[in-house]
Amino acid sequence: MHIAEGFLPAGHAVGWTIAAAPFVVHGARAVAKEVRENPESTLLLGAAGAFTFVLSAIKLPSVTGSSSHPTGTGPGAILFRPPVMALLGTVVLLFQALLLAHGGLTTLGANAFAFAVVGPWVGYGAYRLTRAAGAGLLPAVFAGVALADLATYVTTSVQLALAFPDASTGVAGGLVKFLGVFAVTQIPLAIGEGILGVLLFRVLTVNARPELERLGVLPPAPLAPTGGAA
């Protein structure tokens, strides 16, 4: 999902930066509000940020003979809603752009839009739809986390196709070309990431039940032991 530094024409770079900026600013306010109003959320917020920090650092091999990064933005979007991930995801991208020459400052807007905005929103939407369809927490987490990953790379492909349409077949042809590089490689990664998300939520449902109930991820248990005044 990292479009390399300098690889988007200036107009596109500016356009995506303008598109992503309001989401990131709104996300920063959402994080500040969450920490202020629910200080007990800070731990889980740290876990959500840490999850995307780890996963986006790892390059995994895929069946296509290429390798790619998972994104790790799904769990945070499910727990805290997508705006929070707009900030946390952008922090990850900034770290990678400045220290790792991975992605870049000129492409930060486009990459943030794919990784920190579209991915979390699609993942959250998939999670909510799966829950609404009657599925349990874990299948919905799998769908949300896997699709947040996949949607990020589809968005990157669209961004590249808009910037580099195919000479004869236009944007659609470019999209097919870039999806060919990204999408198939990403499918096993998205599945693996979905399983990791399920593992994380299996651990959280046991150990962080009060938080999950407060965030509305789990229904309040009947005859629940009090979550503690602290």
Added chain:
Amino acid sequence: MTRRAVVNALLVLAVVALFAVPLLVDGGASEYGGTDAAVTEQLEAEGYTPWFESVFSPTGDVESGLFALQAALGGGVLGYVLGRLRGRRTATGPGAPGTEPR
């Protein structure tokens, strides 16, 4: 082992298998280049010249180290949080609200 722990272990195995099996089947025939780099190479081959350079570009081994640092920071924080949450639960005891910590 509880049933819960067995399921968790199987899920971990499934993730490992998902990435290990293609590697084994492939037997070293592929180079596993990154998709991000594949796109850049493709665009450069088509004549595109990037108009801005990274402000700081670590060389190969330093880059690997910094990626490892990123993963370590994330893994450390994640482990710290999950450990604290688990400690909080075992300290109060299941179904025993208000129990004094041991």
